[in-house]
Amino acid sequence: KAGVTQTPRYLIKTRGQQVTLSCSPISGHRSVSWYQQTPGQGLQFLFEYFSETQRNKGNFPGRFSGRQFSNSRSEMNVSTLELGDSALYLCASSTGRRDGYTFGSGTRLTVV
Amino acid sequence: DQQVKQNSPSLSVQEGRISILNCDYTNSMFDYFLWYKKYPAEGPTFLISISSIKDKNEDGRFTVFLNKSAKHLSLHIVPSQPGDSAVYFCAANRDDKIIFGKGTRLHILP
Numbered sequence: 558k559a560g561v562t563q564t565p566r567y568l569i570k571t572r573g574q575q576v577t578l579s580c581s582p583i584s585g586h587r588s589v590s591w592y593q594q595t596p597g598q599g600l601q602f603l604f605e606y607f608s609e610t611q612r613n614k615g616n617f618p619g620r621f622s623g624r625q626f627s628n629s630r631s632e633m634n635v636s637t638l639e640l641g642d643s644a645l646y647l648c649a650s651s652t653g654r655r656d657g658y659t660f661g662s663g664t665r666l667t668v669v
Numbered sequence: 670d671q672q673v674k675q676n677s678p679s680l681s682v683q684e685g686r687i688s689i690l691n692c693d694y695t696n697s698m699f700d701y702f703l704w705y706k707k708y709p710a711e712g713p714t715f716l717i718s719i720s721s722i723k724d725k726n727e728d729g730r731f732t733v734f735l736n737k738s739a740k741h742l743s744l745h746i747v748p749s750q751p752g753d754s755a756v757y758f759c760a761a762n763r764d765d766k767i768i769f770g771k772g773t774r775l776h777i778l779p
Binding site: 561590592597599600601613647655658659662 | 675701703705710711712713714715718758760762764766767768769770771772
C-alpha cells in the first residue's frame with residue numbers, strides 16, 4: 558500500500574518567488590492536512606482539506622493557500638516567498654479516524 | 670498562543686531505563702491526544718493515543734497517562750532502546766484539527 562507522497566523532496570527558491578508543493582494521499586483517504594515544521598516552532602497547522610473543501614485553517618498569512626482535487630491530491634502554494642518561509646512542509650492524509658493520520662516525508666523548502 | 674506545550678526541548682536517558690516525556694495543554698475542549706515520533710528526513714509516525722475519557726493507555730513498551738485536571742499528559746517508554754532516539758511530538762485533537770507541540774528530542778545513551 559503506497560504511503561503519502563510529497564513532491565518535490567527539496568526545493569530552493571529566491572525571495573519574492575512563488576512555489577507550489579504537491580501531496581498525493583493514501584488511496585481512499587479524503588482528508589489532507591498541511592503542516593510547517595521549523596526548528597523553533599515545531600509542527601504548525603496550515604490547513605486541512607476534505608472532499609475538495611477547506612475545512613480548517615491555521616494562523617498563517619494569506620500568502621499560504623491550498624487546494625484539493627477530485628482525486629484527493631492536494632497542492633499548497635506560497636506566494637511572495639520570504640526567508641522565514643524556509644521550513645519542512647509536511648502533508649498528512651487521514652481515514653477520518655483520529656489516529657489515522659499518515660504523514661509524508663515532507664518537502665524541504667529553502668528560500669535564499 | 671501555544672495550546673500544546675512540550676517544555677523540554679531534549680532529554681537524555683540511559684538504554685534500558687524509563688523515558689518520560691511530558692506535555693501540557695491549555696484548551697480544555699481537546700478530547701483526544703496523540704504522540705508522534707519523528708526521525709530525521711522522515712515524516713512523523715503515529716505512536717499512541719488516548720481519549721479524554723481515559724487516564725491511561727498502554728501499547729507494548731509505550732504508555733500514555735492523562736491527567737485532565739492538570740491538563741497534562743506524559744509518554745512513558747520502558748525499557749528505552751537505541752531506536753527510540755527521535756523527536757517526539759505531543760498532539761491534541763478537536764474537530765478534525767490536530768495541534769502539535771514543539772517536540773522533545775530524546776537521546777538514548779548506550
